[in-house]
Amino acid sequence: SSPFDAERPLALPPNTSLERFKDFMRQIGDIVGSENATVISSDAELQHESYMDPSKAYDMYHITTKEYLVSSAVVAPRNVPEVQAIVRLCNDFEIPLWPFSIGRNVGYGGAAPRVTGSVGLDMGRNMKKILEVNTEGAYAFVEPGVTFIDLHDYLVEHNLREKLWIDVPDLGGGSVIGNTVERGVGYTPYGDHWMMHCGMEVVLPDGSLWRSGMGGLPNPNADPNAPPHEQKPNDTWGLFNYGFGPYNDGIFTQSSLGIVVKMGIWLMVNPGGYQSYLITFPKDDNLHAALEIIRPLRVGMVLQNVPTMRHILLDAAVMGDRKSYTNSDKPLTDDELDAIATKLNLGRWNFYGAVYGPKPIRDVILQVIKGAFLQVPGAKYFEPEDMPDNLVLQTRHNTLQGIPSTTELKWVDWLPNGAHLFFSPIAKVSGDDGVAQYEVTRTRCEEAGFDFIGTFVVGMREMHHIVCIVFNRKDPSSRKRAHWLIRTLIDDAAERGWGEYRTHLSVMDQIAGTYSFNDHAQMRLNEKIKEALDPKGIISPGKNGIWPKGYKKEDWAIPNE
Amino acid sequence: SSPFDAERPLALPPNTSLERFKDFMRQIGDIVGSENATVISSDAELQHESYMDPSKAYDMYHITTKEYLVSSAVVAPRNVPEVQAIVRLCNDFEIPLWPFSIGRNVGYGGAAPRVTGSVGLDMGRNMKKILEVNTEGAYAFVEPGVTFIDLHDYLVEHNLREKLWIDVPDLGGGSVIGNTVERGVGYTPYGDHWMMHCGMEVVLPDGSLWRSGMGGLPNPNADPNAPPHEQKPNDTWGLFNYGFGPYNDGIFTQSSLGIVVKMGIWLMVNPGGYQSYLITFPKDDNLHAALEIIRPLRVGMVLQNVPTMRHILLDAAVMGDRKSYTNSDKPLTDDELDAIATKLNLGRWNFYGAVYGPKPIRDVILQVIKGAFLQVPGAKYFEPEDMPDNLVLQTRHNTLQGIPSTTELKWVDWLPNGAHLFFSPIAKVSGDDGVAQYEVTRTRCEEAGFDFIGTFVVGMREMHHIVCIVFNRKDPSSRKRAHWLIRTLIDDAAERGWGEYRTHLSVMDQIAGTYSFNDHAQMRLNEKIKEALDPKGIISPGKNGIWPKGYKKEDWAIPNE
Ligand SMILES: Cc1cc2nc3c(=O)[nH]c(=O)nc-3n(C[C@H](O)[C@H](O)[C@H](O)COP(=O)(O)OP(=O)(O)OC[C@H]3O[C@@H](n4cnc5c(N)ncnc54)[C@H](O)[C@@H]3O)c2cc1C
Ligand SMILES: Cc1cc2nc3c(=O)[nH]c(=O)nc-3n(C[C@H](O)[C@H](O)[C@H](O)COP(=O)(O)OP(=O)(O)OC[C@H]3O[C@@H](n4cnc5c(N)ncnc54)[C@H](O)[C@@H]3O)c2cc1C
Structure with missing residues (x-):
């Protein structure tokens, strides 16, 4: 008898009887050892709350019903041949696998699978050399x-x-x-x-x-x-x-x-020298001017790294929760945001950058950077020594030189029972585009009853505009509004020609649908390759909107809670 | 009656009768207009000799029989719908298409197709906006x-x-x-x-x-x-x-x-400042030390661009043909190479680089570069002003700031009726690896009766080692030796774990065969994707060793001349 005999998963894989599932799990146990296979059989296993101890089986920050994006079992191979054996077994049983490495993909679905009852493949538990x-x-x-x-x-x-x-x-x-x-x-x-x-x-x-x-x-x-x-x-x-x-x-x-x-x-x-800095912009509408300054500097490699232009609330949220700033339950007004900025000695927008290289090189570059940004009235330049108590600046001083931390996690607790969802459109590095995205997303956030929290992450020639939708994971209304918000934003964005670079499980189909040029040519190519390499649709069905032949997309529409 | 009625191509597409081919060409003429379709019907069309006026139908620098890598016709669409119509027609007729843009891919096969009688698709003639x-x-x-x-x-x-x-x-x-x-x-x-x-x-x-x-x-x-x-x-x-x-x-x-x-x-x-330079290394065996200096500088981005370490003969060949240096018909000896270097005021190895940015930044970087390289005894630093008559340095001064030229074409004329073939293995940026590749390739070049001509092109973390096999295109023995040489070098390289990044049509199969890890896993994946997207194998069959299902690779083995 196998340790799995008694267990009935909360969700079976599609088209799989309990008997067949048990048979499958017996063979899985033979491959990885029973200690490396867990059937997800009770709600007790769906109680994870935090990035620090993330679930391997469901979306802790679900915006649809909790039981929808959930694995039937989680299996952790110990080596490559075991991965191969599992994949072959899944082909035999036609049971879908959802590989993940750590499962900290929070805000995008964590370790949860797109298809209810998929087998989660926990690649990181044993294979971490x-x-x-x-x-x-x-x-x-x-x-x-x-x-x-x-x-x-x-x-x-x-x-x-x-x-x-x-x-x-x-x-x-x-x-x-x-x-x-x-x-x-x-x-x-x-x-x-x-x-x-x-x-x-x-x-x-x-x-x-x-x-x-x-x-x-x-x-x-x-x-x-x-x-x-x-x-x-x-x-x-x-x-x-x-x-x-x-x-x-x-x-x-x-x-x-x-x-x-x-x-x-x-x-x-190691570039042989490093200086991080913060430039604060006092007014909300300084965003336009600042982005216009960023574009030529970034594309010209004066800005050598990926700097970020952060909205005041992202910084504020790292430094305290919402309650510490306000008693209002309405989205913060511009006056309130100004007051928070003043209190924190920050701007309405805050630009975190760094320069790399020996001092003479840094000096030249910094001179150009300061000369450009400080033309914005009221803009101020700080180095970490100037603000020893500024937690964000101290953290980014590390991040921008590749020293990891988990400090930024704090903004997730902006609301009680904080959970989050990322809306991540690509933006041109331009004042007009950045401001337009800010206005559209902020307006919708507020319409949904949320504060706008966001940051522009400046890549080589574009920005990943990361809107952090923080909601209360224990409040059904909050979850529902978050779900409404992201769905609405995706359409708002597509109408304006803005597309997302990555997304949460719940809206993968919707976003894939916006990349519709020429009768969905991208999807048709993706489906062809999928069919050729994975004819039985074993691996991650539904991921990024790509459904294997055996699946009807409509059957897998994300339920509203 | 169509202008193609009278014409019989030198080579028909595989499995295609003359009648069927004529029918096909009639329809092609309807798509692109007869002025944009040429049947390759006589040897008069196989008389191109130079990069400046390259053939669109065969390999001017063939190392197998001239008629083997040749198109049945060359077709130049005027717009995207015509390309689409041609592709559909080729699917109907199961006639292979070989797209190229300009056809100056000399040294790798030019515009010629891998499969004799393919239809050359000249994308560049009309579509050049x-x-x-x-x-x-x-x-x-x-x-x-x-x-x-x-x-x-x-x-x-x-x-x-x-x-x-x-x-x-x-x-x-x-x-x-x-x-x-x-x-x-x-x-x-x-x-x-x-x-x-x-x-x-x-x-x-x-x-x-x-x-x-x-x-x-x-x-x-x-x-x-x-x-x-x-x-x-x-x-x-x-x-x-x-x-x-x-x-x-x-x-x-x-x-x-x-x-x-x-x-x-x-x-x-435009980086706001630019300085190109040459550093010469007097001795053949300085290569080892120089490469050891290059590695940390390049990976550390002190070397900001793709510099090259050129063998003396590459520079010498740009400045004159072989006869201008020697009457010997044997590969040049070390003494002769030394003499050429001395005469040209160059090193046995010559490093061409540049620094980018405002002067204060350039000065810092240049100081590091000089400090490092000039530790090699006898190494010398020059800027273009120091050597107004050095054609290579003057040209690279342009190339390294993106100003195009065709000066380097001159090395192809090292031998009378100069033609060339590139052997292009990837090398670690290390003294041991670079020297080993130099020794193996030089030895084999000399064994084949050729001089070694080559350059190390330094990428982010590796070098494209480009060995320029110059041969006499009108001398069958020279062509044959070039063919032997590249085949032999590919095997020599694979034995040592060196693989090529790109290659000539004639040896695509051989090189693809060296990427054989796990029973040719790469080829199996490539073939699966090919089969899925191009089930009839219409586009560029045989390209980089990938043969569609309908083709037997053996049937398409490159004949020895
Ligand atoms: C406060 C906060 C800040 C964040 N900041 C950033 C940021 O700056 N940049 C950023 O990119 N993200 C950020 N994130 C999002 C997220 O935390 C990270 O991207 C994280 O690295 C993703 O989780 P993971 O590495 O555990 O991936 P996993 O959850 O292990 O994997 C994510 C997905 O990748 C695929 N995958 C993973 N492993 C494999 C594999 N071995 N084979 C095939 N497919 C696989 C699967 O589809 C899986 O679902 C942030 C999140 C929070 C909460
Ligand atoms: C002296 C000398 C120096 C050289 N130096 C360099 C160098 O520094 N760097 C370098 O990279 N090369 C170099 N070359 C090689 C070559 O000349 C260039 O790479 C050249 O750009 C390639 O020719 P082309 O651009 O005309 O390409 P084409 O001949 O038009 O195309 C090359 C191949 O690309 C594919 N292709 C082209 N267009 C399309 C299309 N529209 N759709 C699908 N597939 C397509 C086809 O397979 C085609 O056969 C050198 C050659 C010589 C003789």
Whole structure:
């Protein structure tokens, strides 16, 4: 008898009887060991609340019914052959798998699957080795369970931070692989994680193993009798991305075409000097002028990294919850926002940047930066020493040099029982566009009864405008309004030609639908590739709106709570 | 009666009777107009000799029989719907198409197809508009026929070079699209062309039209009744690459999955200052030390661009032909090479770089660069003013700031009736690896009776080692030796774990075969995607070793001359 015999999951996989599911789980237990397989069988398992201890089975910050985006079981393979065996078993049983690495994808659905009753594949629990940190080549190879904090700690412990920096998102607890395959961003010059990846090892939907780029070329020192995943990789795998022939890596991002088991990521060489800074803009409508200043500086590489232009409330929320600022239950007014800014000695908009390199270089660049921004009346320049008590500035001083933290988590607690949802449209770096996005999103947030909290993350030639919809996860009305808000914003945005770069499970179909050029040519291509590589639709069905042949999208419409 | 009625092509497409071919060409004529369709029917059409006037139908620098890599006809569509109609017609007739943009892919096969009798699709002849140069966003959109020279001239004519620079390969006559989809390289900080592309419009093998990334999101100002290819694209198409969902752009590089009809490319903002330089290294064995110096400087971004370490003979060959240096018909000895270096006031190795930015920044960086390289005994630093007669330095002074030229073409004439073939392995940036590649390739070149001519092109974390095999195109023995040489080098390299980034038609199968990890997992994935998108194998069969289902690779083995 197996430990799973007694257990009935809260949700079975589609078209799967309990008997068949038990049979499946027995075989899963044989593959990974029963200690690495958990059937999600009771509401007690759906009680996670925080990024620090995230659920591996459902969306802690659900905006639809709690039981909808939930796994039937969570399975944690110990090595690559186990991943392969699981994938093959899922093909046999036609049971969908939802791989994740850490499950801290909060605001986008966490570890939850899109299809109720999918089997969650917890890649990070057992597979978390830092496989290599190559100092000369300035890259690392990691397994899915390696977090930004892990990788940073490794550098510190091995006295390597004098040589190499990593790039980190606002929070360091996520997976380097998970974040990168979702095309997440950080804030050093290496902030575009996908651009900086180099080399992938992927289990394909048929269970076979593929190495990208130069990884296709055997290392002459590899043991040809070793199983493929253990064969010493080519020396240039982490050095050159493209290899020979079609460059296929990108199809494994924001996709459902494979399970990434190893990845290389370029590390930044310590630039030999660093200075972070904050520039505050006193007025709400300074945003326009500031963005017009940012564009030429960023595209001209005077701004060397991924700086952010943060709305006052994002900073305020890191420093205190809503109650500490107001008793009002209406969205904060401009006067109230001004008062908060004054109280915190911040601007209505606050720009966090840094310069990199030896002092003479930094001085030249900083002079240009100050000369440009300080033309905005009332704008002020600060360095971290000027504001020892400014928690945000102190944190960003670390973030912008790749030192991870979890401080920013605090803004999630803006409301009691704080939960959040990200609305993340791409914006032109222009005053008109930024202000228009701010106005539309703020107006809608307020219409939904929420404060606007947001930040413009400035990439090479565009901004990821991250609107942080904070809601009360225990208040059904709050959840409902958050759901209404994001659905409404997606349509508002599409009408104006704005599209999102990434999204929550609940609105993947809607957003995919907005990328509709030429009768949904993008989706038709995606579906063709999906069908070719994963004919049974085993991996992450519904992810980013791509439904395998066997699924009717309508059947999987997200219920309103 | 049609103008094609009388014509019999030198080579018919596979499995196609003359009657059927004529029927096909009649319909092609209806699509593009007879003036845009040429049947390749006589040897008179196979007499091209030079990059400046390249053949659109065969490989001018063939190393197999001249008639093998040859098109049955060359067809030049005038617009996107014509491309779509041609692709559909080819599906009906099961006749393979070989798209190219300009056909200056010399050294890699030029415009010639891999499968004898394919129809060459000359994308550049009529489709050569610069669709947009966006000064604020620093990008351009171009059609296939736009060359680097065209794009540069546009900037100059519109007084935009004060604001924007392009990045150019050594020769400026190629297509921005053709070079970028082959993942070609240039030498400014934007030297990795593929990394800097943003936005593609592609005709897929079924004739449908796809726009990548943000191009999937309709522009609200687009006319929905216009044909898709004419619809005003989304404002962020050229600003943000990844869009939403799988990032598929890479599958259209070095591949046979589509025909690129528009592409966006990021332009570099004029950095506000520039200084090019040459550092000469007197001894052959200085290469080791120099590469060890380059690695940390490049990965640390002290070297801001793609510099090159050139072998003396590459420079010598630009300045004169072989006869001007020697009467010997044996490969030049070390003593002779030393003498040439001395005569030209160059080193055995010559490093061409540049620094970018305002003077104070350049000064700091240059100080570090000089301090590092000039530790090599005998190394010398020069700026262009120091060597007004050094043609290579004067040319690279332009190339490294994105000013195109065709000067480097001269090295092709090293031998009488000069032709060339590139062997392009990826190398670690390390003394050991670089020297090992130099030794292996030089030894084999000399074994084949050729001089070693080559350069190390230093990318972000690796080098494209470009070995320029110059041969006499009218001497069968010379062609044969070149063919032997590249085949032998590919195996030599693979044995040592070195793989090529791009290659000539004649050895695509061989190189694809070296990327054999895990029972050719890369090829199996490529074939699956090919089969899904192009079930009839219409587009570029055999390209980079990928053969559609209908083809037996063995039937298409490249004949020895
Ligand atoms: C306060 C706050 C600030 C944040 N700041 C940022 C930020 O600055 N930048 C940013 O990018 N995000 C940010 N986030 C969002 C999120 O926390 C991070 O992106 C986080 O790294 C994602 O979670 P994860 O790494 O655990 O990924 P996971 O949850 O493990 O994975 C995310 C998804 O990626 C795919 N995936 C993961 N692993 C694999 C694999 N091995 N194979 C195939 N597919 C896989 C799956 O679809 C999975 O659902 C923030 C969140 C909060 C709450
Ligand atoms: C002296 C010399 C120096 C050189 N230096 C460099 C250098 O510095 N860097 C470098 O990269 N190369 C270099 N080259 C090689 C070559 O000249 C360039 O790469 C050139 O840009 C390629 O030719 P093209 O642009 O005309 O491409 P094309 O011949 O038009 O296309 C090349 C291939 O790309 C694909 N392709 C082209 N257009 C399309 C399309 N629209 N849709 C789908 N597929 C398409 C096809 O497979 C085609 O065969 C050099 C060559 C010489 C002789």
